[in-house]
Amino acid sequence: MNVKFLGMGAAALIAASFCTPSAYAQAPESSDPIKIALFDWTSVNLNAKIMGGVLEKLGYTVEYPTADYLSSLTTGLTNGDLTLAMEYWQTTAGEAMVASDATGQTENLGPLGPQAKEEWWYPAYMKEKCPGLPNWEALKDPKCAEAFSTPETAPNGRYLGGPVTWEGFDDERVVSLGLPFTVIHAGTDAAMFAELDSAYQRQAPIMLWIYSPHWAPAKYKGEWVEFPPYTKECYEDPAWGSNTSAAYDCGKPTGEIYKYAWKGMKDKWPIAYKVAKNYKIDTDVLNALSGQVDLDGKSPEDVAAGWIAENEATWKAWAE
Amino acid sequence: MTIAADAGTVRARPVQTWLAIWAAALAIVLAMFLARSVVPWTVNYPAWAVVPVDDWISWLMNWLKVNLSWLTRSITAVFGVPLDFALDLLAKNFKIGTGADAFTLPRLSWVGIVAAAFLAGRAFGGMRLALLSGGLFLYIALFGKWTSAMLTLGLIAIAVPFCIATGLFVGIWAWKRPWVEKYLVLPALDLMQTIPTFAYLIPMLLLFGNSPVSAMIATAIFATPPMVRATMLGLARVPTEISEFGEMAGCTPRQKLWRVLLPSARPTLMVGVNQVIMLALNMVIIASMIGAGGLGYDVLLALRALKVGEAMEAGLAIVALAIALDRLSQAAARRQSEYHGELTDGQSFWVRHPNLTLAAILLIGTTLASLAISFFADVPKAITFTTAPAWRIALNWITVNFFDVIEAFRVFLILYVLNPVRAFCEGFPWLGAVFLLGLAGWQFGGARLALLVAALTAFCAMVGLWEKTMATVYLTGISVVVACLIGIPLGLAASRSDRFEKIITPFIDTLQVLPSFCFIIPVVMLFRVGDVTAMIATVAFAVVPAIRYTNHGIRQVPPALIEAAVVSGCTRRQTFWKVQLPLALPEIMLGINQTILMALAMIIICAMIGTRDLGQEVFIALSKADAGRGIVAGLAIAFIGIIADRLFNAWSARARARLG
Numbered sequence: 001m002n003v004k005f006l007g008m009g010a011a012a013l014i015a016a017s018f019c020t021p022s023a024y025a026q027a028p029e030s031s032d033p034i035k036i037a038l039f040d041w042t043s044v045n046l047n048a049k050i051m052g053g054v055l056e057k058l059g060y061t062v063e064y065p066t067a068d069y070l071s072s073l074t075t076g077l078t079n080g081d082l083t084l085a086m087e088y089w090q091t092t093a094g095e096a097m098v099a100s101d102a103t104g105q106t107e108n109l110g111p112l113g114p115q116a117k118e119e120w121w122y123p124a125y126m127k128e129k130c131p132g133l134p135n136w137e138a139l140k141d142p143k144c145a146e147a148f149s150t151p152e153t154a155p156n157g158r159y160l161g162g163p164v165t166w167e168g169f170d171d172e173r174v175v176s177l178g179l180p181f182t183v184i185h186a187g188t189d190a191a192m193f194a195e196l197d198s199a200y201q202r203q204a205p206i207m208l209w210i211y212s213p214h215w216a217p218a219k220y221k222g223e224w225v226e227f228p229p230y231t232k233e234c235y236e237d238p239a240w241g242s243n244t245s246a247a248y249d250c251g252k253p254t255g256e257i258y259k260y261a262w263k264g265m266k267d268k269w270p271i272a273y274k275v276a277k278n279y280k281i282d283t284d285v286l287n288a289l290s291g292q293v294d295l296d297g298k299s300p301e302d303v304a305a306g307w308i309a310e311n312e313a314t315w316k317a318w319a320e
Numbered sequence: 321m322t323i324a325a326d327a328g329t330v331r332a333r334p335v336q337t338w339l340a341i342w343a344a345a346l347a348i349v350l351a352m353f354l355a356r357s358v359v360p361w362t363v364n365y366p367a368w369a370v371v372p373v374d375d376w377i378s379w380l381m382n383w384l385k386v387n388l389s390w391l392t393r394s395i396t397a398v399f400g401v402p403l404d405f406a407l408d409l410l411a412k413n414f415k416i417g418t419g420a421d422a423f424t425l426p427r428l429s430w431v432g433i434v435a436a437a438f439l440a441g442r443a444f445g446g447m448r449l450a451l452l453s454g455g456l457f458l459y460i461a462l463f464g465k466w467t468s469a470m471l472t473l474g475l476i477a478i479a480v481p482f483c484i485a486t487g488l489f490v491g492i493w494a495w496k497r498p499w500v501e502k503y504l505v506l507p508a509l510d511l512m513q514t515i516p517t518f519a520y521l522i523p524m525l526l527l528f529g530n531s532p533v534s535a536m537i538a539t540a541i542f543a544t545p546p547m548v549r550a551t552m553l554g555l556a557r558v559p560t561e562i563s564e565f566g567e568m569a570g571c572t573p574r575q576k577l578w579r580v581l582l583p584s585a586r587p588t589l590m591v592g593v594n595q596v597i598m599l600a601l602n603m604v605i606i607a608s609m610i611g612a613g614g615l616g617y618d619v620l621l622a623l624r625a626l627k628v629g630e631a632m633e634a635g636l637a638i639v640a641l642a643i644a645l646d647r648l649s650q651a652a653a654r655r656q657s658e659y660h661g662e663l664t665d666g667q668s669f670w671v672r673h674p675n676l677t678l679a680a681i682l683l684i685g686t687t688l689a690s691l692a693i694s695f696f697a698d699v700p701k702a703i704t705f706t707t708a709p710a711w712r713i714a715l716n717w718i719t720v721n722f723f724d725v726i727e728a729f730r731v732f733l734i735l736y737v738l739n740p741v742r743a744f745c746e747g748f749p750w751l752g753a754v755f756l757l758g759l760a761g762w763q764f765g766g767a768r769l770a771l772l773v774a775a776l777t778a779f780c781a782m783v784g785l786w787e788k789t790m791a792t793v794y795l796t797g798i799s800v801v802v803a804c805l806i807g808i809p810l811g812l813a814a815s816r817s818d819r820f821e822k823i824i825t826p827f828i829d830t831l832q833v834l835p836s837f838c839f840i841i842p843v844v845m846l847f848r849v850g851d852v853t854a855m856i857a858t859v860a861f862a863v864v865p866a867i868r869y870t871n872h873g874i875r876q877v878p879p880a881l882i883e884a885a886v887v888s889g890c891t892r893r894q895t896f897w898k899v900q901l902p903l904a905l906p907e908i909m910l911g912i913n914q915t916i917l918m919a920l921a922m923i924i925i926c927a928m929i930g931t932r933d934l935g936q937e938v939f940i941a942l943s944k945a946d947a948g949r950g951i952v953a954g955l956a957i958a959f960i961g962i963i964a965d966r967l968f969n970a971w972s973a974r975a976r977a978r979l980g
Contacts (some may be wrong), residue, residue, distance in 0.1 A: 037530075038617075040624045061415075065611045066400060067530050071522060071945035076530035079389075081611075096944070150848070151731040152739075164936065165943040186849045187930040187939070190841055191621045198719050198845035214626070215905055294625050 026137030049304035227251030349752035378948030445651035471614035500647020519954025535612035550592025554585030629708025811870025869911025873904030
């Protein structure tokens with residue numbers, strides 16, 4: 001019954017159809033929708049909405065399907081179900097990007113701009129209990145480790161690492177640097193930040209994996225632990241670094257954030273492809289925009305539209 | 321091997337003999353464990369003997385993707401038409417043409433839909449239902465969840481009829497041919513209901529693409545089985561008198577099925593429809609991971625940004641949608657069966673269907689009005705409100721004030737209960753488990769069951785997942801015990817007091833439909849990442865059937881029997897223990913069985929808070945887009961469920977037989 005009267009409504013609407021021409025447009029090469037993936041964190045969705053907004057201004061049709069972060073590299077992007085995805089972090093998606101490149105059906109569109117940083121992080125109030133921080137050597141002190149412990153890890157400190165699928169090598173790092181810490185893997189980063197938020201309110205001890213660009217370092221006061229800086233040899237050559245018989249005796253790599261496209265985009269929408277390839281954004285700008293969404297409660301669409309309105313010259317240059 | 325020789329006399333064996341056999345079996349397993357340094361392969365399955373089933377499945381998937389994608393993609397295209405229409409109509413607006421020449425036809429106005437929901441309620445069930453369903457839709461609008469809710473409703477509106485039709489036809493087919501039911505449909509249903517959805521998301525993505533259609537098909541796989549089961553059960557339960565009457569009245573087989581049997585089975589079929597709606601709404605979060613969007617995506621996004629309140633609101637909007645659809649469909653079915661065959665000819669359409677006519681006029685009117693007045697097109701931001709800060713404040717208050725107590729409780733649980741049980745389970749010899757479970761199967765159900773149980777157990781070891789399987793068993797087992805300890809007494813209390821039942825019903829309804837993701841994160845804030853959190857989230861979800869079936873079981877004991885007991889001088893306590901409880905036992909058993917299956921489903925989702933079991937394996941496979949690995953882990957999970965189900969059923973059947 002429902003269907004019947006909904007159908008009648010639609011018929012009436014078609015009769016009363018009207019037209020909304022878009023302001024200005026450069027004829028798109030294909031009117032098929034360009035599909036830009038949405039994932040489940042703020043900055044990628046902001047980038048997607050900015051990118052999509054720019055393409056719409058240029059006259060393209062844009063859709064925003066929701067997708068899963070890592071698996072989209074070897075599923076949706078390989079067959080054109082997704083045309084474009086804005087953020088793949090070298091620090092967490094390294095293996096998946098290699099797998100995606102191997103399919104030959106996707107294209108790496110180069111870096112987005114901001115550098116990804118991921119490392120052990122602690123709230124500022126923990127510095128009193130472990131004054132040697134942020135130098136990593138301070139963590140070797142049993143008293144310091146105990147300050148970070150919970151009953152089931154004591155006397156070891158408790159370090160809350162990312163999901164096992166992220167390529168963090170923290171279990172190896174703890175062994176090779178001789179840190180008296182137990183690594184607990186959170187299943188998702190939502191769970192990780194839930195624990196941080198809870199601990200921060202109570203000024204309770206916590207040591208966990210935090211990454212940037214993200215709203216957390218802006219909202220909570222704290223610092224990253226300073227490990228020996230990452231080099232390629234450190235991860236590959238056991239002889240490198242303070243522990244001569246084990247690899248991973250250094251910090252995590254910083255890395256680029258890459259944009260990926262379906263291989264067919266280049267031929268189907270050449271100008272959109274050019275825009276996507278030239279698309280870049282500053283770390284500070286992105287953090288500020290993410291803050292407007294996560295801390296001030298604006299919608300990503302509004303924030304993206306604001307950026308597009310203010311930076312017309314920038315995005316017009318991308319299409320040249 | 322002496323055991324096998326005695327197979328013929330199994331059932332007649334007295335209790336003492338079984339005790340002796342079990343003692344001997346346990347001694348053998350203990351010996352296996354003690355001798356693990358000599359023959360380690362009985363405890364840990366040797367790595368070289370792992371059967372690479374996952375590689376085979378991945379290969380098969382790849383072959384399917386290359387050779388059959390023309391077929392699967394055309395399926396996507398065909399289903400895409402009605403689905404896109406529904407989504408455009410309810411949520412997205414129609415866009416005809418592209419770029420500068422595009423026409424936009426507006427979606428249905430929210431005012432019209434709220435009014436239509438109200439009128440539908442009035443038509444099917446009177447003023448109370450009208451206020452309820454109109455109110456629930458208005459609630460969704462006022463909480464600013466309108467567009468998301470309509471995306472979800474669009475998916476449901478296409479998926480649910482599809483599931484019901486498919487379920488009905490498969491059910492009829494299986495009912496007509498017992499061999500189809502036994503060898504094809506029942507095993508397929510068991511797998512569909514026990515393999516976690518996450519395990520087949522990757523194959524869905526590969527075959528049907530990243531689109532709402534994949535989401536719809538994944539939903540259908542999960543939500544159709546209850547309809548099939550309800551159809552088979554409903555048809556089998558139609559009294560022979562009715563079916564014979566159909567024959568005497570001269571029905572052809574087809575007429576008999578559609579005009580006599582199916583209408584008689586309507587109450588059972590409606591239970592199936594209700595379950596389809598509930599399960600489809602359960603799936604919306606997972607479906608949003610492969611392209612569905614809507615309320616499920618809102619929940620995911622809010623949780624990622626730790627907006628607990630917003631996630632809770634989106635979750636409650638799903639609950640509101642579920643309740644509205646459920647009550648409306650129930651009322652519609654009741655009304656149709658009452659009005660059966662009563663047709664009034666000669667009156668004009670609007671006299672016969674005043675509510676429908678009014679609803680259509682309102683929908684068209686408000687939608688046309690939305691062209692000119694923006695109030696009708698979008699819910700104005702000024703009239704929406706949010707309770708998110710309140711949720712947040714409440715949670716923060718609990719965190720700050722009660723964390724120490726909670727922490728002490730958590731530490732006690734993990735050190736003295738969870739960790740020892742975990743160590744015991746993970747060190748359990750796989751060969752011993754195959755042997756003991758097989759023995760149990762043999763005692764309860766004979767050689768066939770023994771073989772099935774042993775083979776399924778061995779599968780988990782042979783694919784190299786033994787340790788993770790046992791980790792899953794450990795957490796599920798503890799959660800089920802706790803859920804039963806809480807749920808059965810609550811169910812008993814509810815059965816003895818109508819008032820208590822009224823209080824508790826909305827809570828268990830909400831627990832069942834509220835997406836489990838919504839309460840995972842708050843629980844993490846209180847209990848940290850780890851097994852205790854997983855256990856609590858699982859218990860909260862799995863306690864529902866334990867309460868519901870216990871309550872139902874006690875209440876359905878025939879009043880005549882209770883009267884007889886009272887007349888013969890039983891006290892209230894005696895009546896309860898000697899009459900009501902034994903008679904309700906089968907129902908309570910069914911409740912425990914369902915609790916096990918629900919707990920297993922929830923444990924998998926708990927991998928999101930860092931459990932180290934098969935759920936984690938499924939998530940790793942998902943992020944690596946490894947179809948084979950995910951399905952193998954999914955099968956291992958399904959097999960745990962099937963083993964538990966079969967053993968439990970066989971045992972309770974025997975217990976029932978003994979009780980008479």
